Amino acid sequence: MKLTYYGHSALLVESAEASVIIDPFLSGNPASGADPKDIKVDAVLLTHGHSDHLGDAVEIAKNNDCPIFGVYELADYCQDKGAKVQHMNIGGATSYHGFTIKYTPALHSSSIKEGDTWIYLGEPAGILLTLEGKTLYHAGDTALFGDMRLIGERHAIDAAFLPIGDMLTMGPDDALLAARWLRAGKVIPVHYNTFPAIKQDGTQFCDRLKQEGIEGYPLKPGESLET
Known part of the structure; x- marks a missing residue:
């Protein structure tokens, strides 16, 4: 299996x-190095509706004639934009085209602004x-929460x-604790360095993971990892 990171939280x-x-935030993120037109997939998966995660989801889904999976309100929004969708919600799972997807909780928000109006897009996940x-x-955008231990x-x-x-x-300290609780074989930091407000050192974070006996991979946009 090949995992390619396209910056921010986008993962192929x-x-x-x-x-x-x-979360294919590509054309709006100059660091992604990817063109939505070049993405060939069987499905688009969304964690929540913020523009830096929804990104090019509708365009990619239309180009590939494939569904967008998302929490109910977010899926409905994408459907109104002309995309095929699969409505999901937190705690639910389904199988499609050789994979299984399950939505977990996340502590964040989920909405998008159109004109002067904020549109609620369901719970983050x-x-x-x-x-x-x-x-x-993929934790999406989240704060640290205790049920990450249960997920692990x-x-x-x-x-x-x-x-x-x-x-x-969450920042590096909380993400380090999340990594311990999740007990994952590999940890890849995301959602950092896209904007000045979220500037972090991914290599330093992975060095801290190593001290805990956890494999960390500070992938740069466009880099891949085999697992």
């Missing part, structure tokens, strides 16, 4: 069974994605993607 997962992209017998956990206990997580930017999500 490619396997022999399926290819999916999570994390994603457990299982394919080829391996499980990935109930699921054998091969790779976890954790925000470290602080200010808008």
